[in-house]
Amino acid sequence: MSLRTRQGQAPGPDEGPGWLPAALALADQLDATNPLAHLRERFVLPEGLVYLDGNSLGPLPAHVPAVVADLLTRQWGHDLIASWDSNDWWTAPLRVGARVSALIGAQPEEVLATDSVSVNLHKLIPAAVALRPGRGSIVVEPGSFPTDLYVADAVAAARGLRVLRVGPDRLAEQIDDDVALVVYNQVDYRTGRAYDVAELTRVAHRAGALMLWDLSHSAGVLPVDFDTHEIDFAVGCGYKYLNGGPGAPGFVVAAERHLEDLPVPLAGWHGHARPFAMQDGFVPAPGIGRLRVGSPPIISLLTLQAALDVYDDLDVAELRRASLSLTGLFLDLAVELLVPRGLQVLTPAEPQRRGSQVSLAHPQASAVVRALTARSVVGDFREPDIVRLGFAPLYVTHADVVRAVQALIAVVDGAEHEDPRFARPRTEG
Numbered sequence: 001m002s003l004r005t006r007q008g009q010a011p012g013p014d015e016g017p018g019w020l021p022a023a024l025a026l027a028d029q030l031d032a033t034n035p036l037a038h039l040r041e042r043f044v045l046p047e048g049l050v051y052l053d054g055n056s057l058g059p060l061p062a063h064v065p066a067v068v069a070d071l072l073t074r075q076w077g078h079d080l081i082a083s084w085d086s087n088d089w090w091t092a093p094l095r096v097g098a099r100v101s102a103l104i105g106a107q108p109e110e111v112l113a114t115d116s117v118s119v120n121l122h123k124l125i126p127a128a129v130a131l132r133p134g135r136g137s138i139v140v141e142p143g144s145f146p147t148d149l150y151v152a153d154a155v156a157a158a159r160g161l162r163v164l165r166v167g168p169d170r171l172a173e174q175i176d177d178d179v180a181l182v183v184y185n186q187v188d189y190r191t192g193r194a195y196d197v198a199e200l201t202r203v204a205h206r207a208g209a210l211m212l213w214d215l216s217h218s219a220g221v222l223p224v225d226f227d228t229h230e231i232d233f234a235v236g237c238g239y240k241y242l243n244g245g246p247g248a249p250g251f252v253v254a255a256e257r258h259l260e261d262l263p264v265p266l267a268g269w270h271g272h273a274r275p276f277a278m279q280d281g282f283v284p285a286p287g288i289g290r291l292r293v294g295s296p297p298i299i300s301l302l303t304l305q306a307a308l309d310v311y312d313d314l315d316v317a318e319l320r321r322a323s324l325s326l327t328g329l330f331l332d333l334a335v336e337l338l339v340p341r342g343l344q345v346l347t348p349a350e351p352q353r354r355g356s357q358v359s360l361a362h363p364q365a366s367a368v369v370r371a372l373t374a375r376s377v378v379g380d381f382r383e384p385d386i387v388r389l390g391f392a393p394l395y396v397t398h399a400d401v402v403r404a405v406q407a408l409i410a411v412v413d414g415a416e417h418e419d420p421r422f423a424r425p426r427t428e429g
């Protein structure tokens with residue numbers, strides 16, 4: 001739906017850059033009726049900044065510094081080693097995992113907050129493959145986040161398996177009874193395209209394969225319904241939409257039906273059934289706790305736990321509605337105003353096919369992102385030519401959407417991205 005039809009009339013000729021007053025009025029109206037709008041106050045966001053990078057690093061929830069201060073000064077500083085019991089440090093990975101479970105439709109006992117996504121994939125991919133003995137291949141999506149591909153390749157090389165790069169659109173025709181496991185991302189980190197978790201999980205299961213979803217770009221913003229769709233395994237990030245802070249532990253999910261026999265490829269003392277027995281010989285803990293390895297980064301883990309308070313009592317369906325409203329407004333404006341200026345929209349327009357980000361292609365995307373940042377609109381660049389903008393419904397407003405479009409127009413119309421200050425830095429290769 002275009003801005004004009006949403007408003008019922010075209011912006012008048014005296015209203016500045018034509019589209020802007022109508023867009024701002026619409027944004028105000030949408031923000032005023034957004035039931036999640038009050039949540040923005042729960043975050044520390046620099047005045048005037050439009051932060052569209054929560055899909056890389058979520059912002060700081062305002063109550064978290066006090067929790068961390070208590071953690072440092074009282075729990076560590078005063079209670080010291082006793083904290084493993086008295087402050088429940090030992091059970092934290094399970095407790096924080098249970099908090100995440102509510103966001104992804106899993107049982108609390110199915111989720112553990114621990115380690116990075118990469119490490120968690122190193123646990124789950126070999127474990128899943130071992131549950132399908134006699135099958136020799138793993139399917140991955142060629143456009144997956146690279147770590148998923150690296151881990152699948154490494155596991156396959158170590159175990160003499162084949163990795164088939166088959167995109168979701170071709171899974172049904174290509175999967176066969178040699179496939180042990182399919183590893184897909186619910187939302188494509190580059191294009192923002194969302195995949196049909198229910199249908200693709202069914203396709204994998206019909207072929208007798210297991211299904212592992214990387215939820216890094218969906219947990220906290222899209223419904224996952226892990227149990228309803230009988231998903232086998234999942235992983236996801238703690239530092240993106242969950243706002244757990246830089247390097248926050250991720251999470252690992254295994255369906256209850258697999259837990260009893262789940263092999264433990266990365267054995268370590270925290271995953272032992274009786275860690276303090278200090279005995280020779282690994283005996284896996286019952287349940288999801290067997291996927292623990294070594295001492296968790298307690299400060300990060302409890303920071304993530306505190307950050308998750310923002311999600312208390314929130315309904316994922318509500319978050320999804322708010323996210324779609326933000327991306328919908330951005331897409332409407334992008335089609336009318338940015339496409340004619342040479343930016344190409346990569347994210348599908350259909351609501352069920354898009355995540356909580358919108359990606360635009362531009363031949364000088366890296367410089368465009370830097371020029372946007374100079375205008376206090378923070379998104380990020382992804383290879384080869386992508387401007388990636390994340391619309392986290394907890395703190396992004398419709399007014400932010402309009403400001404982002406306004407800034408993009410100013411950058412492109414003023415050729416600001418051609419300023420040598422915004423040339424590609426060496427770290428971007």
Ligand SMILES: Cc1ncc(COP(=O)(O)O)c(C=O)c1O
Binds near residue numbers: 118147189214237250
């Ligand atoms: C889809 C996806 N998977 C995995 C990762 C990497 O996670 P980690 O750094 O926790 O290994 C990312 C990071 O951006 C990601 O976007």
